[in-house]
Amino acid sequence: MLKIGPYSFESRLLLGTGKFPDYDVQRQAVEESEAEILTFAVRRMNIFEANQPNLLDKLDVTKYTLLPNTAGASTAEEAVRIARLAKASGLCDMIKVEVIGDPKTLLPDPVETLKASEQLLAEGFIVLPYTSDDVLLAKRLQDLGVHAIMPGASPIGSGLGIVNPLNLSFIIEQARVPVIVDAGLGSPADAAKAMEMGADGVLLNTAVSGAKDPVKMAAAMKLGIQAGRLGFEAGRIARKRYATASSPLEGMSVLE
Numbered sequence: 001m002l003k004i005g006p007y008s009f010e011s012r013l014l015l016g017t018g019k020f021p022d023y024d025v026q027r028q029a030v031e032e033s034e035a036e037i038l039t040f041a042v043r044r045m046n047i048f049e050a051n052q053p054n055l056l057d058k059l060d061v062t063k064y065t066l067l068p069n070t071a072g073a074s075t076a077e078e079a080v081r082i083a084r085l086a087k088a089s090g091l092c093d094m095i096k097v098e099v100i101g102d103p104k105t106l107l108p109d110p111v112e113t114l115k116a117s118e119q120l121l122a123e124g125f126i127v128l129p130y131t132s133d134d135v136l137l138a139k140r141l142q143d144l145g146v147h148a149i150m151p152g153a154s155p156i157g158s159g160l161g162i163v164n165p166l167n168l169s170f171i172i173e174q175a176r177v178p179v180i181v182d183a184g185l186g187s188p189a190d191a192a193k194a195m196e197m198g199a200d201g202v203l204l205n206t207a208v209s210g211a212k213d214p215v216k217m218a219a220a221m222k223l224g225i226q227a228g229r230l231g232f233e234a235g236r237i238a239r240k241r242y243a244t245a246s247s248p249l250e251g252m253s254v255l256e
Contacts, residue, residue, distance in 0.1 A: 002201050004178055005094070005126040005147040007065060009036045012195070013225050014067065014180060015218070016040065016205025023058040025214050030059060033218040038064045039096055039203065041071035042086045067128070069096035076115035083120055095120060096150065097129040106156040110137045114144070121145050130182055133167040139174060148177050150203065153194065154184030157206040161190040165197065172198045188217075188224030195228025196236070 002009040015035040020026035030038065038059070068086035073079035076099060083095040097116050101109030108130055114137070117129045121144060128148040129141050138149045151171050154160035161184065162168060172179050178200035185191055191202045202225055211217035 002178060004128070007094070007126075009065070011036045011222075012201040012229060013191075013222055014039060014182075014201060014203040015208065016203065017059070018205060019209035020214060021209075026209070027058045029208055029214045029218040030064075032215050033208070033222050035222075036065060037067050039067040039069055039205075042068045042082050065094070066092045067094050067096050068092065069098050069130075070116070071098045071100075073099050073116075074101070074109070074112075075099065076112045076119065079112070079116035080119050080123075083116075083125060084123075087125070093124070094126040094128065094147075097127055107132055108152075110134060113137075114140060117141055117146055118144050128180070133164045133171065135167055135170045135174070138171045138179075142174075142176055146177065148180055148200075149175060150180045150182040152183035153181050153190065156183045157210075158184050159186030159207060160184050161186055162193055162197075165193075168194075168199075169197055175200075188220040190224075191221050192224040192228035192231070195225050196231045198232055201225075 002012050011034050013033055013035045014037040015030060015033050017026060017038050017040045020029065068091050070079040070082040073082055079097055079099050086095060087093060097113060097120065099109045099112040099116055100106055101112065113129050113131060117127050120127050127146045128150055129146055130150045130152065131137050131141065133151045138151060141149060149171065151168060153162040153168065180201040180203055181194040181199045182203040185194065185202065185204060186207050194202055204221055208214050208217045208221060
């Protein structure tokens with residue numbers, strides 16, 4: 001069970017709703033994924049502007065918990081303003097804080113992310129900040145009281161997978177709140193690896209929406225996450241330099 005603030009979820013897959021080739025493919029992929037949390041950029045929605053597309057138009061949103069994000073913000077002030085708009089529209093009291101500091105790499109600004117998270121916590125939001133794999137930043141955010149940490153595995157949309165497993169493992173080891181790996185995953189193997197490391201969940205968008213068959217990829221990611229979590233809970237064997245016989249020699253009869 002994935003617990004974020006007062007909410008509990010069976011699925012550990014969080015799915016973004018953007019970039020799909022059409023609404024029907026989006027709907028099928030969402031259903032196939034069995035995700036319970038859907039995320040979207042507030043600035044790309046028609047919450048207050050009718051000429052903007054409604055990325056949730058073909059979905060029965062009553063079945064899901066919505067996680068609006070502050071994509072497009074480059075300062076804490078912008079992120080807070082976007083979060084307030086989302087809350088005023090009645091979407092949800094959860095917010096994914098995303099404050100981009102570099103337009104080329106799309107890496108988050110750590111200082112502005114901290115500032116925005118602190119302000120939104122003070123206003124009663126359930127805060128899930130998107131961060132780099134900075135171990136100390138993750139600790140600082142936890143100390144503020146955020147409800148989950150969302151470190152990127154690699155740059156947004158890159159499909160590079162987990163480029164710094166050591167830092168990610170440090171973040172997971174010290175975590176007192178759920179760690180949801182966000183950004184850069186490209187395959188079910190990447191998702192399974194993140195879960196095997198002990199992550200509590202995975203957020204995906206481009207890896208599914210940009211696949212040749214997004215619906216099949218949604219199913220594959222779901223299974224990868226489930227397998228990775230089961231593997232983590234089961235506890236893998238230790239790595240050894242030499243072979244260990246699976247059938248012990250003790251007690252075996254000698255053939256003459």
